[in-house]
Amino acid sequence: MATATPNSLTQVERDMLAAQIPQSLWPALLAKLKTETFNAGSLFALAESESEHRKYDLQLLKPGGLEKEGEVFLIDHAWTFEPEKAAEQLIAHPALVARLEGMMLETLAxxxxxxxxxxxxxxxxxxxxxxxxxxxxxxxxxxxxxxxxxxxxxxxxxxxxxxxxxxxxxxxxxxxxxxxxxxxxxxxxxxxRQKDLRLRVKDVVAKLWAFAGTYQAGWRGQDGVVRMSSVWYVMDEVGTAVSHSDAPNVAIVPFIYVSPAGAIPYSVMWPVKRIEEDEIVTRDYVPAGVDRMFLVGITGLDRDAYLNAFFPNARDALSAHFKKISELPPTKTPAVLATSLPALVTPSDVIKIHSTSSISKRLFASESVVVVDDSAGADIAWVENPLVSDLARAAEAVRSTYATPDWFTPTYPVATSLASFAGNYFTDAPPSQHLWLIKDMTRITPPRLTPRIDEALRQRDVGASGIILQKWIEAPALYGGRRFEMSWTVLVARGVGGDAVLLYETPIISVANDPFILADYNSRARQFPEPRLGTNGRFAPDSPTFVKNLEREHPDRRWADVRTDITRVIAKLFAAVLAAAGPGAAQFGLYRVTIELTSTLSPVIVDFESDVDFSGVRAWAADPGAAIAGAALGRPDTGFAIIAA
Known part of the structure; x- marks a missing residue:
């Protein structure tokens, strides 16, 4: 077959090309897709696995074996699921539970x-x-x-x-x-079985991540923007029986066949080398791009770490790796923050701001602020490219400047830090319950908690650049018996008498809806705080009621001292961020820092993002644009105060 070019292909052929299915197999695969032909059972059989970690392997029965790229097979998907609803879905489908038990569990009642x-x-x-x-x-x-x-x-x-x-x-x-x-x-x-259905479901869910696969699917929102989301699935009895090898003899990829009847998900399997009769069929479980890497001179173990999603692997080496990187000294010196911001004189009371952002233009516009297109005539150049755009980069800045401080919760991007995460997981001392937050930095998928390393590691399969794993604070301070957090707004002014960091006086408080119970980690109402409304429209932490209640529940600390600690850790965060950014031109930017308090009322930073919509100031100020612009020019009575590490 001649090599096809994308412009000459049909849609299904373009999909095959994108899935890296060999072109020589396209005609046979297309024929099977059109007729829904599943013929793997005529050539393969389930064989009792010699591994203690799985029940069956897949064995080739075909006399004479199979040649490389000599055949292609369709594999059905037994189940498509949402991780946070997996148990609920299984309880509603007992027949599916029995089928999955047959695939996954080594022993049955x-x-x-x-x-x-x-x-x-x-x-x-x-x-x-x-x-x-x-x-x-x-x-x-x-x-x-x-x-x-x-x-x-x-x-x-x-x-x-x-x-x-x-x-x-x-x-x-x-x-x-x-x-x-x-x-x-x-x-x-x-x-x-004699077990209760819920206990059976629990057993299946405990094995789920060693058998699940995922692919990305696009959907168009009401705004017309196409967004990608992850779809998790379990292959059928043939697909789930294929075991792992670093030198596999087959490849398996998910494939969505778009037919007149609609889009149908399958997996496609083909030999990547010759397979002998009676040979066990294997594939490489590790996604492309996950390999042994080098991090500051230490051999990385990301591939070995990932395989712990399927079976215990290199755990001593991962623990030693984590211990080594934990002992590495900082590589950067914290930036020196300005202790004052000189008041800038403007030709008139109206402040001129240069910004190309449509959001900034809308939010700044008021009687006292005007957005101009010419930066030369502006009083303020509003930054469009923030110093650090997300939590993962902030975590790296903190690590390079302060190593592993107790005021920043351990945070690992799955794209680059699987070995560090796994090492941290395996070295956690009791009474840690190994609760980790899976957070999508695109904010498309809601965050969720897991105590399972297999589920955490498998997030590498999902849009790796946007997923982080973060240690959950298992002993938080409580307010009225509920978990709470504070979102603080920070203004950074660069190049005007140095680098100045200004903290807005009033954060937004979020409180969980239900009383905190650590073991009930699947309950969003217990674990994830929500913004609370008060008599003034928001719940102000400096209100006498908040201070009185917090100090009553935590009599060993005064709120004034806690607030001082909060100011200190936010200043340190930005000293790290500015050190990572290096020297910069005069510019201004707004950020949002989320803090939780431990049971001893010690502040811990748990989130960081650029505050593009001014939400932290809009909650309080009648004219948020004027307050932010005025603070940037060093004007008093804006609600912002300069802080230093």
Whole structure:
């Protein structure tokens, strides 16, 4: 086949090209997509795995083996799920729970096969086994009983047995297409293990991340903007049986086939080298781009760290790696912050600001502020490119300037710091519950908590540049028994008598809706604070009520001292950010810093972002644009005060 160029391709061919499927396989794959042909079961069988971490492997049965890129196979998706709703979805679908148990769990609860000896659902199960394996009905019943009523195990047992394998040349020829659809819910319910359904679901969810895959899907919002989101899925019995190898013999990629009937997700598998008969089929679980890297002279272990999502791997080395980087000295000196901001005289009371941002132009516009296009005639040049744009870069600035201070929660971008995160996870001392926050810096996906390293590591599969892992504060200060946080607004003025950092006097307080219980980490109402409204429209932390209640719950600290500590850590943060940025031209920018207090009322920075919409000032000031511009020019009574580290 001649090499195709993108302009000459159909849409499905462009999708195949993007998925890096070999062009020689396109005709066969397209034919299978059009006819929904799943023929992997005619060439492969499930084999009992020798690994203690998985139940089955996939074994090639084809006499003579398979050549490199000699065949292509469609793999169905058994389940598509949302991580935060996975347990809820499974509880609503007991048949799916049974199917996933058959794929994932090494051991299953024993149960009596007599309970449904003559039931219609057993007869239906035997029909499926006979049709899928070609075995006699007596052999199907014997296998079904030996498997304790687990349908997938019964099919696998017949294909593993050499004698039965000869009888079942097309053993799994429709396995992924029929099992879920043909096994009625009443069959699953009548054969439930002795465990309660919720406990069974818990077992499946505990194994989920070792079997899940993901792809990115685009959707168009009401504003017409196309946004990408992650879709998680579990492949069928064939796909989930493929084990890991650093030298794999197959590749498997997700593929969305857009047909007249709609978009249908599959996975596509093909040999990347010759596979011998009876050889175990393997793929590389590690995503492209995750490899052993070098970080400040220390051999990185990101690939080894990632594999802990599937089985224990190099944990001592990861712990040693974390200990080494934790002991590295800072590489930068904190920037010296100006202790005063000279008042700038303007030709008139109206302040002229230069900005190309449509948001800034709208927010600044008032009787006392005008936005101009000519920077030469402006009193203020408003920055369009912030010093540091997000939490991940702020964390790196803090690390290079202060190493690992206790006032900045451990924060790891999954794109670059898997080994550091895993090392931190494995060296956490009791009573840590290993709760980590998965945060999407694009703010498209809501944040969620997990105690599981496999779920955390698998976030590398999801738009890696935008996901961070952050240590959750497990012993926070509480207000009325609820978790709370403070969002502070910071103005940075560069090049006017030095680098000045100004803190707005009043933050926005957010308080969780429900009382805090650490163990209930899946409850957003307990774990994630929400902005609270008060009698003045916002909940002011300097109000007598807030101070009185906080000091009553924490009698060992005065609010005035806590606020001093908050000011100090925010100043240190910006001393690190400015040090990382280096010398710069005169410019101004607004930022938002979120702080939580520990149970001892010690402040910890948990979030950082550029405040493009002035939300922290708009909550309080009648004319936020005038307050911000006035503070930048050193004018009094704006609500901002200069701070220093």
């Amino acid at each position: 024993e149960e009596s096969s007599d309970a449904a000896a003559d039931s219609d659902d057993v007869a239906e199960a035997l029909d499926i086994i006979v049709s899928q394996t070609g075995a006699t009905r007596d052999a199907a019943r014997a296998s079904y009983d030996r498997a304790g009523g687990q349908l997938v195990d019964a099919i696998a047992a017949l294909t593993i047995d050499p004698e039965a394998a000869a009888e079942a040349a097309s053993a799994l020829a429709g396995i992924q297409e029929q099992v879920l659809g043909n096994v009625a819910a009443q069959h699953t319910e009548s054969r439930e």
